[in-house]
Amino acid sequence: MLNSGRRVAMLVGAGALDATEEVMQVADTLGAGVAKALLGKAVVPDDVPYVTGSIGLLGTKPSWDLMQGADTLLMVGSGFPYSEFLPPIGQARGIQIDVSGRMLSIRYPMELALLGDSKQTLAELLPLLERKEDRSWQEKIVAAVEDWWKVMDSRAEPADVDRDGDRPRVRPQAVFAELSRQLPDRAVLSSDSGSAANWYARHIRMRTGMKGTLSGSLATMVPGMAYTIAAKFAYPDRVAVGTIGDGAMQMGGMAELITAAKYYRDWDDPRMVVVVLNNEDLNQVTWEQRAMAGDPKFDASQDLPYVPYAAFAELIGLRGIKVDRSAQLADAFEEAFAADRPVIVDVMTDPEEPPIPPHITFAQFEALTTSVLADPKEGVAGAVNAAREFAEGILPRR
Known part of the structure; x- marks a missing residue:
């Protein structure tokens, strides 16, 4: 056959x-x-x-x-x-x-x-x-x-947005592209569910010797932090890297940081880097509602309170690095991978970057565009970003 x-x-x-x-x-x-x-x-x-x-x-x-x-x-x-x-x-x-x-x-x-x-x-x-x-x-x-990969490189170009006046936002694709470039050899990666899994799946380029995992059936929130800590116990001589949304961090990730703070001195290599996508939104569901049902974002179920995750890491004896500009990403990851303890890289990311699937029907695109245009706060920006990514997928050389 x-x-x-x-x-x-x-x-x-x-x-x-x-x-x-x-x-x-x-x-x-x-x-x-x-x-x-x-x-x-x-x-x-x-x-x-x-x-x-x-x-x-x-x-x-x-x-x-x-x-x-x-x-x-x-x-x-x-x-x-x-x-x-x-x-x-x-x-x-x-x-x-x-x-x-x-x-x-x-x-x-x-x-x-x-x-x-x-x-x-x-x-x-x-x-x-x-x-x-x-x-x-x-x-x-x-x-x-x-x-x-040309399309991915294009989407990962730094493009900062001031959405709230005093809180600049970083394009999440740029976060994962820079992380991918700086990953140490033999790194063990974990991703939580949510939009973090989209960027992990598409922008992280695995090299020989690396390992990676996440919730195989998807939609299971919070395992990202547990998997990252488990990686340090299974491979204490390797660098563990977790990519986690702020929803998962608030559900259980912050508590598990205390576990890392308790045990990291016992690891052969103390480095554990956790990248938090701090967009104050349950982002994957927001975009699923838009693309699948044509519904605008429902703030009551989707909005998350702001938490300074880098400051929390410092509070419990770990290292915290806050990033709110793309230009800070390279130095932030370089510092994180050189640290002598677990590090939280707290990145203020843009919630209006759509995780467009590899194959989207016109009906889904129409529903998505209609729903974001109906959003009184971010509708136009969301529609423009969705159209940009849709077009890039069709015309990768342009």
Whole structure:
């Protein structure tokens, strides 16, 4: 099946985390593209040209296009549940490898289901594969990935906004792009749910040796801080990095900082950096209401009180760095990664930056635009930002 496929797409998940070399060998042999479920973000590094990045609502446009154009799907170690982002049923022949029999064929009608460890199964499969001489499919994928990173770089350009007069705002994409550039080797990353997960999925470029995790089913708030602290106990000699929204920080993250303050002296490397997106909004739900229901922001359920998280970190003996301008980001992360204790990087981010999905229908765009225009406070700005991101996704070279 794989040898006869002309347009092979691979989807890898957490079950393939120890099969990096085998995944890349299979993809190279088949001339395939590789998309990653969020729990499999560290399976293959993002500097591999045919790696399309994350898939799904928080994923990339190249991953969407990869699946929409594939005639063969090889799914390895993933329980990715959102089948609408896989190839249309009937278009592609499906092969799945999973160590758990109950996961086989429950997301997509697989023609062949293989029960086994990802690394061992791929190793046995490799000698049977024929190298494809026609590389046009993979070359198309590589070009799409190059365009996508241009779009991401464009969206991550610093652009500060004064929304409240006395509280400047930083574009969240710029935060994650700068963080990605400064991540230490072998860093262990965690993200909370919410809009932080969008920027983590799209703007963090995984390198070989890094690890990353978040709530695999999404919508589970607060685990970001717990995961980050757990990473320090599991890998006390590595730098742990958490990206967390202010809603999750107020629900439980601030209390867990006390845990870090209690134990950090016992860690071989005391560095733990937590980036807080301080936008005073339950941002993911705000944008979901706009895009899915066409409703303007409902302040009573979405607004959050302002909390000085950097000051709180200092209060309990940790390091706190407040950022309210893009120009401060580089120095803030450099200082954070050089610290001798856990650090909170408290960034005043813009809540009106829309986390546009990789594939948005015109109906969703219409609902989103109508809803933000109806918002008496930020409607026009939100509509302009949404239109900008929508256009950039269509015209990446412009």
